[in-house]
Amino acid sequence: MSSVAAGQDFVRTVKGIIRKRKEQIATFREEENEVRKFVLESFRRLGRAPTLAEIAKDLKMNEERAEASLRKLDAADMLYLEGGRIVAAYPFSNQPTPHEVTFTRDGTRTYSMCAIDALGIAFMFGESVVISSRCGHCNKRLEIQVGDRAGSPDEEIMVFFGFARSEHAATSSCPILQFFCSRAHLDSWRVANPSKLGAPLNLEEATSLGKEIFGGTLV
Numbered sequence: 458m459s460s461v462a463a464g465q466d467f468v469r470t471v472k473g474i475i476r477k478r479k480e481q482i483a484t485f486r487e488e489e490n491e492v493r494k495f496v497l498e499s500f501r502r503l504g505r506a507p508t509l510a511e512i513a514k515d516l517k518m519n520e521e522r523a524e525a526s527l528r529k530l531d532a533a534d535m536l537y538l539e540g541g542r543i544v545a546a547y548p549f550s551n552q553p554t555p556h557e558v559t560f561t562r563d564g565t566r567t568y569s570m571c572a573i574d575a576l577g578i579a580f581m582f583g584e585s586v587v588i589s590s591r592c593g594h595c596n597k598r599l600e601i602q603v604g605d606r607a608g609s610p611d612e613e614i615m616v617f618f619g620f621a622r623s624e625h626a627a628t629s630s631c632p633i634l635q636f637f638c639s640r641a642h643l644d645s646w647r648v649a650n651p652s653k654l655g656a657p658l659n660l661e662e663a664t665s666l667g668k669e670i671f672g673g674t675l676v
């Protein structure tokens with residue numbers, strides 16, 4: 458695939474994702490949207506997903522109704538349930554991933570599902586964060602600041618934006634949406650993983666994509 462064709466595919470894919478998410482949010486009933494926002498705000502406050510009991514208590518509803526809302530959000534791929542428990546609520550993961558995201562203001566530490574999700578968190582909450590991740594090729598530790606206090610961006614860091622999507626992003630694209638310490642290491646990884654389709658993004662492009670996907674989705 459030429460880089461121009463890959464770029465066009467990339468733009469189409471991204472616009473499709475953003476449109477689909479906004480259409481889905483608009484179809485949620487008020488109660489479902491309250492649960493969606495409470496789950497995300499819990500990750501921000503506690504660094505983890507809320508329990509069913511916490512959702513029910515805080516939103517003053519019984520657990521059956523809270524669970525019904527979670528199932529609706531799961532079906533729309535806003536979050537991912539396993540055995541009735543929240544495993545992920547995009548952009549957050551409830552279990553450790555290679556992408557650790559710390560809120561600068563109070564040090565709350567969370568994990569994101571993928572590189573783009575990590576970059577989007579700052580824009581979802583209008584706060585600055587520090588991302589700690591690793592190069593997908595050489596495993597070198599990478600630190601990326603996003604938001605108000607961001608220093609000069611590391612010109613070398615790249616993100617691979619994968620196209621593969623199945624029913625849930627958590628089990629398809631997320632594992633291949635990762636950071637690389639340099640263009641050379643992203644290229645080496647692609648040579649070793651020829652079946653993974655996608656586009657290389659520099660840090661600025663990846664950050665604006667995270668902003669476009671997650672910015673303004675908490676209102």
Ligand SMILES: [Zn+2]
Nearest residue numbers: 592595638642
């Ligand atoms: Zn590397």
